[in-house]
Amino acid sequence: MVDPFEFIHYWQLAGWQKFVRVFWFFFLFEFTRYVLIDYLVLIFYYFKRKVNKSDWDDARTALHLEQPLVSVIVPGKNEGKHLFKLVKSLAEQTYQHLELIVVDDGSDDQTALIGRDLERNGLINLFLSNKVRGGKASGANAALSYAKGKYIVHLDADCSFDRTAVEEVLLPFYYDPKIGAVGGNLEVRNHQESIATTLQAIEYLKVILTGRMVTSTLGIYRIISGAFGAFRADILHRLGGWDIGPGLDGDITVKIRKLGYRVYFQPSAHGLTSVPNTFQKLAKQRLRWDKSIIRFRVRKHKDIFYPNEQFRFSNFFSSLENIGYNVIMNIKWFIYLVDIVVNFGGLIKFILPMNILLYTAANFVQFSAIILIVQKPEEKRRLMLYLPLMVFYTGYFLRIVRTMAHIKELFFLASYKDPWNPYKSSRMAKQLGI
Amino acid sequence: MQLNTPIKSITTLHGSRERILNIESEGYVFAYITDRFDGEANAFEEYDGVIILPTSPVLLKEVLHRFRSANSWTARLMPLFLHQQMELEYMHRQLVDGIVHQLDELYGAVSQIKIIKDHISGSRLRTFPTYEKDTIYKLLVYLLSREQKTLKAYIDRNSSTGYTYPILESLMNGKTPYRLMEFAVGEGLFTTQFQDSVYTCNSCEDGFLMYREACPKCHNTYLSSQDLIHHFACAHIGPERNFQRENNDLICPKCDKALKHIGIDYDKPAVMHHCNTCHHEFQSFQIVATCCSCHKTTAVEHLLKREILTYHLTDKAHTQVEAGSDFNHQPVQENAIPGAVSEAAFYLNMQYELMKSGKQKVLMGMIRWEPFDRILEKIGRQEYHLLQVNISDQVRSSLQSIDFLCVLDNCILFSCLHTSTELAYRVVERTVFLLSHLMKDNLGQDITFEGACLQLQGQQDVKTIVLEKLKEASW
Numbered sequence: 001m002v003d004p005f006e007f008i009h010y011w012q013l014a015g016w017q018k019f020v021r022v023f024w025f026f027f028l029f030e031f032t033r034y035v036l037i038d039y040l041v042l043i044f045y046y047f048k049r050k051v052n053k054s055d056w057d058d059a060r061t062a063l064h065l066e067q068p069l070v071s072v073i074v075p076g077k078n079e080g081k082h083l084f085k086l087v088k089s090l091a092e093q094t095y096q097h098l099e100l101i102v103v104d105d106g107s108d109d110q111t112a113l114i115g116r117d118l119e120r121n122g123l124i125n126l127f128l129s130n131k132v133r134g135g136k137a138s139g140a141n142a143a144l145s146y147a148k149g150k151y152i153v154h155l156d157a158d159c160s161f162d163r164t165a166v167e168e169v170l171l172p173f174y175y176d177p178k179i180g181a182v183g184g185n186l187e188v189r190n191h192q193e194s195i196a197t198t199l200q201a202i203e204y205l206k207v208i209l210t211g212r213m214v215t216s217t218l219g220i221y222r223i224i225s226g227a228f229g230a231f232r233a234d235i236l237h238r239l240g241g242w243d244i245g246p247g248l249d250g251d252i253t254v255k256i257r258k259l260g261y262r263v264y265f266q267p268s269a270h271g272l273t274s275v276p277n278t279f280q281k282l283a284k285q286r287l288r289w290d291k292s293i294i295r296f297r298v299r300k301h302k303d304i305f306y307p308n309e310q311f312r313f314s315n316f317f318s319s320l321e322n323i324g325y326n327v328i329m330n331i332k333w334f335i336y337l338v339d340i341v342v343n344f345g346g347l348i349k350f351i352l353p354m355n356i357l358l359y360t361a362a363n364f365v366q367f368s369a370i371i372l373i374v375q376k377p378e379e380k381r382r383l384m385l386y387l388p389l390m391v392f393y394t395g396y397f398l399r400i401v402r403t404m405a406h407i408k409e410l411f412f413l414a415s416y417k418d419p420w421n422p423y424k425s426s427r428m429a430k431q432l433g434i
Numbered sequence: 435m436q437l438n439t440p441i442k443s444i445t446t447l448h449g450s451r452e453r454i455l456n457i458e459s460e461g462y463v464f465a466y467i468t469d470r471f472d473g474e475a476n477a478f479e480e481y482d483g484v485i486i487l488p489t490s491p492v493l494l495k496e497v498l499h500r501f502r503s504a505n506s507w508t509a510r511l512m513p514l515f516l517h518q519q520m521e522l523e524y525m526h527r528q529l530v531d532g533i534v535h536q537l538d539e540l541y542g543a544v545s546q547i548k549i550i551k552d553h554i555s556g557s558r559l560r561t562f563p564t565y566e567k568d569t570i571y572k573l574l575v576y577l578l579s580r581e582q583k584t585l586k587a588y589i590d591r592n593s594s595t596g597y598t599y600p601i602l603e604s605l606m607n608g609k610t611p612y613r614l615m616e617f618a619v620g621e622g623l624f625t626t627q628f629q630d631s632v633y634t635c636n637s638c639e640d641g642f643l644m645y646r647e648a649c650p651k652c653h654n655t656y657l658s659s660q661d662l663i664h665h666f667a668c669a670h671i672g673p674e675r676n677f678q679r680e681n682n683d684l685i686c687p688k689c690d691k692a693l694k695h696i697g698i699d700y701d702k703p704a705v706m707h708h709c710n711t712c713h714h715e716f717q718s719f720q721i722v723a724t725c726c727s728c729h730k731t732t733a734v735e736h737l738l739k740r741e742i743l744t745y746h747l748t749d750k751a752h753t754q755v756e757a758g759s760d761f762n763h764q765p766v767q768e769n770a771i772p773g774a775v776s777e778a779a780f781y782l783n784m785q786y787e788l789m790k791s792g793k794q795k796v797l798m799g800m801i802r803w804e805p806f807d808r809i810l811e812k813i814g815r816q817e818y819h820l821l822q823v824n825i826s827d828q829v830r831s832s833l834q835s836i837d838f839l840c841v842l843d844n845c846i847l848f849s850c851l852h853t854s855t856e857l858a859y860r861v862v863e864r865t866v867f868l869l870s871h872l873m874k875d876n877l878g879q880d881i882t883f884e885g886a887c888l889q890l891q892g893q894q895d896v897k898t899i900v901l902e903k904l905k906e907a908s909w
């Protein structure tokens with residue numbers, strides 16, 4: 001360990017110029033994006049929300065006057081154990097003109113029995129049981145085939161929702177007719193289970209703020225989580241529903257944007273989800289997610305960058321930002337690492353602690369903003385104790401997983417081999433180059 | 435047929451077209467009739483046995499029934515023989531004592547009569563004022579006199595449940611014997627053995643049901659089915675008709691590609707059914723049964739399942755018939771709720787409490803539930819009765835032992851004696867809360883409870899006040 005006095009002394013002598021030179025990566029990218037832009041957008045968001053408050057009230061009145069049928073669709077495999085809780089959570093909703101369609105995608109447990117029973121008792125409107133697994137997209141599409149609602153709310157069975165969640169997620173459609181899809185706000189339910197879940201809870205909160213509110217406000221919100229999202233049914237039908245995953249959530253969002261619709265994040269539509277409780281399981285999940293970025297952004301939807309008639313700057317930036325902050329940023333970070341090792345190799349013992357200090361400080365500043373906007377902030381304060389660990393979590397763990405995913409997908413097309421999709425679908429998709 | 439029989443005389447019964455041949459053997463006098471005999475069974479008091487010549491199963495059944503359901507002990511216990519060459523049909527074994535092949539060879543019948551008479555003389559032939567007790571007693575005497583230790587059920591298309599106990603059918607004039615036999619078993623007179631189980635209508639207990647698939651939403655039976663197709667390349671899933679083109683091609687409606695090879699570019703993961711009446715799409719049929727007797731259509735899960743049992747007489751039955759002793763318990767009246775008094779008794783008791791109390795208030799509670807007619811329609815009379823019993827038990831458990839209650843169709847009335855107004859209100863409130871939670875879960879269907887507290891005083895008529903309250907739409 002470095003002697004703290006020596007450490008302070010070193011940085012005192014080094015001066016600002018050297019400080020910025022060593023931490024150019026932080027100042028150029030991370031501070032700008034995660035702290036500066038956050039605060040600016042946050043102020044803008046609340047300002048706008050306040051100014052437009054009467055419009056939002058009108059939207060609520062319009063929703064309740066129209067009372068459209070809303071189809072809640074829940075595709076999944078072996079989700080039977082969650083169904084009863086989900087049904088209860090939906091029964092409590094303030095918006096009640098719902099039909100619930102559950103798709104059992106080739107489950108090999110009790111799901112079919114449980115679902116059938118709930119259907120028979122009128123708690124599920126339609127329970128579709130596919131004997132053979134078809135993958136997440138086909139499950140959602142099966143539900144879509146039979147959905148009668150004007151809006152489709154896509155949920156994961158293992159999530160639970162605030163009483164107002166469905167009502168809130170529908171409001172944007174009545175606020176702005178150009179909005180075609182709305183993302184709901186999911187927080188981590190099991191945040192106290194392990195260090196892994198605690199760090200993910202912090203990550204989710206950060207994502208809500210930077211990844212969703214900021215991008216939504218800037219008009220470049222790019223991925224509506226399948227765990228909780230709402231869609232205009234006419235648009236989904238026009239698109240023929242979801243294409244095969246993984247990454248189908250991002251894919252459908254891009255397709256909706258391509259049609260010229262806006263995509264909106266609704267922080268007040270609030271639900272809880274369970275996250276992987278070990279780093280191992282987490283790594284597996286993230287490998288899958290990160291591979292999809294290459295597959296769908298870079299490969300399938302590269303036309304977004306082409307100057308054709310469908311070209312829109314917001315779409316362009318949405319994808320660019322996504323690719324930029326994921327793929328390119330990752331590469332740059334390694335450049336940075338090389339830069340530091342080559343040019344300041346002997347100073348690692350001073351740089352590393354400073355690095356941690358800097359990022360933790362930035363995390364605290366950012367988290368303060370989060371505390372301002374989340375529900376039940378007093379519960380969230382506990383998470384602040386773990387902020388120093390976030391440097392390792394986002395800075396190293398996630399980055400390494402992401403890099404592995406990108407390399408695998410870019411050079412080996414690994415996602416087509418992913419057991420997450422049935423082999424028959426993956427083979428087809430690979431042949432067709434999607 | 436050349437009859438070499440000692441025909442004693444020929445009697446003509448008043449009002450009957452049929453004449454009776456009297457046959458004597460070893461000092462026992464038999465009456466010989468055909469099953470066309472349509473006179474009273476009580477007319478054979480003088481005879482020791484009756485030989486019947488069967489001509490048709492229907493007429494035979496009819497005449498046997500006339501004997502076994504007769505009012506007099508003699509006629510009911512009359513030894514009956516069939517004049518035929520065949521073996522006894524199993525249906526008749528409970529009702530007939532033997533076969534006579536030739537009318538001049540009656541020693542078999544005579545020895546049978548001796549045994550029967552012996553048993554009868556060892557029994558006390560008494561009656562009971564209660565229908566249930568009386569019928570069971572008649573059954574016991576009959577079975578013991580015939581040394582029939584087991585009472586088996588026989589398949590019978592004329593019986594409402596599909597099974598019949600011929601002797602019970604006669605004794606009870608065709609009424610269903612199950613509740614009665616429960617009582618007898620409870621008395622320790624029979625032990626039981628599983629024989630079969632049957633489903634019966636939940637409203638009239640009839641066993642003749644027509645089963646078929648129906649739409650789970652509107653219960654109509656006009657349905658059609660179609661495969662669901664999954665196109666792998668674009669993940670589209672939809673009913674086959676959306677893929678079908680005129681030239682028999684299968685074209686994906688999402689991506690316009692032709693589907694060629696099942697298992698390679700598409701598959702059929704499930705079957706969907708379509709209701710042609712309400713256009714509901716679904717995967718699992720509801721199986722419904724329509725009762726041939728009351729025409730009610732019920733989902734099969736709401737049918738009554740009944741165990742058909744074989745009953746074995748116990749020694750206790752023997753001693754009871756010998757001594758002519760009374761039963762240990764009172765039979766449960768049909769639809770009586772244990773621990774509850776009748777409506778009339780309730781008002782009477784309340785009125786009495788009111789009179790006793792002088793100027794003091796007397797409290798009572800009422801809890802009612804809705805939508806009782808829809809629940810009754812869905813779960814049937816039997817299940818509904820169980821629901822009433824459950825509710826009554828729940829209310830009972832929150833009352834004091836001196837309190838009494840009565841159960842109406844969808845309302846329960848109960849006294850709240852020697853308690854404060856406040857406490858009575860709390861009891862009602864808490865019971866309503868408990869019932870709402872318990873019953874909704876048990877029933878798997880919406881049921882709402884509401885409660886009220888009545889304060890009675892002085893000369894008020896309890897019944898009028900209760901009826902007045904029941905008229906109010908909500909409490």
Ligand SMILES: [Zn+2]
Pocket residue numbers: 665667668669670686687688689690691
């Ligand atoms: Zn297709």
Ligand SMILES: [Zn+2]
Pocket residue numbers: 649650651652653654709710711712713714
């Ligand atoms: Zn129907």
Ligand SMILES: [Zn+2]
Pocket residue numbers: 635636637638639640725726727728729730
């Ligand atoms: Zn019936």
